Amino acid sequence: MDLDRWCPNECAISTVHGDVIRAQILTRLDGPSLACAACASSRLRSIVASDGASLWTEATRAAWPSTSSPPLTDLIPSFPKGHLSFFSDSHPSLLPVTTSEPALHPADPPSGLVSAVDLFYEDRLLLSQVVDTETHSAWFGSSPFRIDALGLKESIRTDFDGGRTGACGDLVRGMRLSWILIDREGRRAARVSSHEPVEVQRQWSTGDVRVKFAMTVGVTTEGEGTAQCVVVVTCREGEGVREVSLQVEDVEGTVMSGRESLGILTGAMRGERGRGKARAEEERRRFEEFERRKRERKESRRRREGRVDVVFVAVGVMCYVLFWGLLCCR
Incomplete structure (x- = not known):
């Protein structure tokens, strides 16, 4: 929706100076809100596009303070669209x-x-x-x-x-x-x-x-x-x-x-x-x-190991009985 079409002339966003919009509105927005603002009005879209690097840098550092430390201060600007690409990847x-x-x-x-x-x-x-x-x-x-x-x-x-x-x-x-x-x-x-x-x-x-x-x-x-x-x-x-x-x-x-x-x-x-x-x-x-799923796998393994233990015990008992049976027959 383009807000300029639905506002009266006296309150149209186009009547507000771009510096005021940026300083008093856009700089106060977090990343998702900034993205929504850029889609709400052709005027806002133009302002965000013209000063996007600075706005997205501020939004990124507000969300993740660690991004203002090196080596990220040099690494993030090298992304395809700088901080905007980083934000769209990470948020x-x-x-x-x-x-x-x-x-x-x-x-x-x-x-x-x-x-x-x-x-x-x-x-x-x-x-x-x-x-x-x-x-x-x-x-x-x-x-x-x-x-x-x-x-x-x-x-x-x-x-x-x-x-x-x-x-x-x-x-x-x-x-x-x-x-x-x-x-x-x-x-x-x-x-x-x-x-x-x-x-x-x-x-x-x-x-x-x-x-x-x-x-x-x-x-x-x-x-x-x-x-x-x-x-x-x-x-x-x-x-x-x-x-x-x-x-x-x-x-x-x-x-x-x-x-x-x-x-x-x-x-x-x-x-x-x-x-x-x-x-x-x-x-x-x-x-x-x-x-x-982890619990099911553990339970399945426990049951499987339990069956193996039973088989080994049974084989051991049979070998023991057979051994003593052979001794008795002698």
């Missing part, structure tokens, strides 16, 4: 890559990944970190995939009281995370974490609280999950946030190798993105479906 949810194999092995995997990590608690920024990961080494390909946004001896102080009743629920309601992976060579990006927690677990033996953010990134041709990205935020009373790490797990719950994970992630970054406002509900639904 929507990923649609899982469909494959008949557990992992993809692209012909041209990226030689490096850059992670932009932003962690919020009750609208306060707790962590804004950029992590550069080299992926071309043999060690990376054969080792379990893991990227840490916090060092071993680092921690972030918070107001979270791990010993207080209902504190786990407060974590679910208050914590938000964005973990964006960037293909440094391919100039593509993808958000690989759910925006809200999908699970909170308390470890009574250590006093830690593990907040899990997850996103399914691989499915079979039948639509069943084969891999998911999992970001774990570990908190401890009196110490705050002690760990923020990303892993890629298969449906057995095993952490995938760097080579397998890189294949899955490369396919996801180059794949399609989801649309719609109910992204949190969809991400949680996919996580619950993935966990259901």
